[in-house]
Amino acid sequence: MIFLTDHLKILNTYRLEEKKIWLSPPHMGGNELKYIQDAFDSNWISQYGLNIDEFEKKIEDYLGSNSFVTALSSGTAAIHLALKLLNVGENDFVICQSFTFVASANPILYEKAIPVFIDSEASTWNMCPNALEDAVKYCLQQGKKPKAIITVSLYGMPFMVDEILEISRRYEIPIIEDSAEALGSQYKNKLCGTFGDLSIISFNGNKIITTSGGGILISRTSFDKTRALYLATQAKENKDYYHHSEIGYNYRMSNISAGIGIGQLEVLEDRIQRRRNNHDFYQSVLKDFDEIKLFEEPNEDFFSNYWLNTVTIEGNNCIITKEKLKKIFSENNIETRYLWKPMHFQPLYKKYKFFGRDLSGTLFGSGLCLPSGSDLTDEDKDKIMDILMKIKI
Known part of the structure; x- marks a missing residue:
């Protein structure tokens, strides 16, 4: 007692x-200052530089094949860009785990979409497959198939991957895998961050490793990575002058933050x-x-x-x-x-x-x-x- x-x-x-x-x-691991100093010495201290390229490449190597990484200012930005890549818009349904930090859900409202929340199951505290299927059927009854399912691996615990992916594939609804807290976690020897059609990881100051603030979007194709990078850098088109045909965002990670990340990956x-x-x-x-x-x-x-x-x-x-x-x-x-x-x-x-x-x-x-x-x-x-x-x- x-x-x-x-x-x-x-x-x-x-x-x-x-x-x-x-x-x-x-x-801190000890080598972060070396990469920060490299950024200062080269005078690449903003959203361009070798640290960003190296940081992305190292994470791609860590996660394995079909992992195309875009380094961003936050995990929240990564979820927002994932919704943009899936063409989520006003009044679209997006299914989201309820038991999570608010950053998992807020980007749904950024796009004026409609969140539909799902309860947890007892073994992982993550999205309940039975409740998920009930929600999908409800959305279909309203005449609209959900545009995305946002799963979460809470506190580092992987979600019920097989069950959730089976529902995703059966109804042909893409998964946005929120692994903000789950870098290094695995399900059946496969790393979190590799299960979603699009996945995200956070490097906020309280995470398992940090870039001081930041996150990544993990795409399955180089095309989606290119599109994400374009949106993350104000949707500036490839011209000699500033030319914009759609709304973009200031979401790119800085070269200094990426330097911290490289040092952190070593430990x-x-x-x-x-x-x-x-x-x-x-x-x-x-x-x-x-x-x-x-x-x-x-x-x-x-x-x-x-x-x-x-x-x-x-x-x-x-x-x-x-x-x-x-x-x-x-x-x-x-x-x-x-x-x-x-x-x-x-x-x-x-x-x-x-x-x-x-x-x-x-x-x-x-x-x-x-x-x-x-x-x-x-x-x-x-x-x-x-x-x-x-x-x-």
């Missing part, structure tokens, strides 16, 4: 002036292993907690980078809650975060259709993200373990 006393002061062994343990901070495998070691740590600490459930890979087909380690508080007689657990960590200078609030709960999106049994709402109501940075030290882990042990009988 887990309990909280009325006197939480017993947990205040650690003081706020001590080092803060962050949820998922940037973790990617180390960062994945460190995050997975964090998961092993939490698995060991929480194994005797009946009410705190650690989110884990459902079977051997799934390989998660465990970008964030997450738990849910379960049981009818639990006195502890996610709010109280978060408060205890906060008082001890440790950052945690609630799970993503589902899109169908957000004021911005409450009016749109939702399909499922609201498992995502249940997860939001009971879950917490724990510190998972690749720079988590043994001292940090000891502090986290000490606090958890103090709330356990």
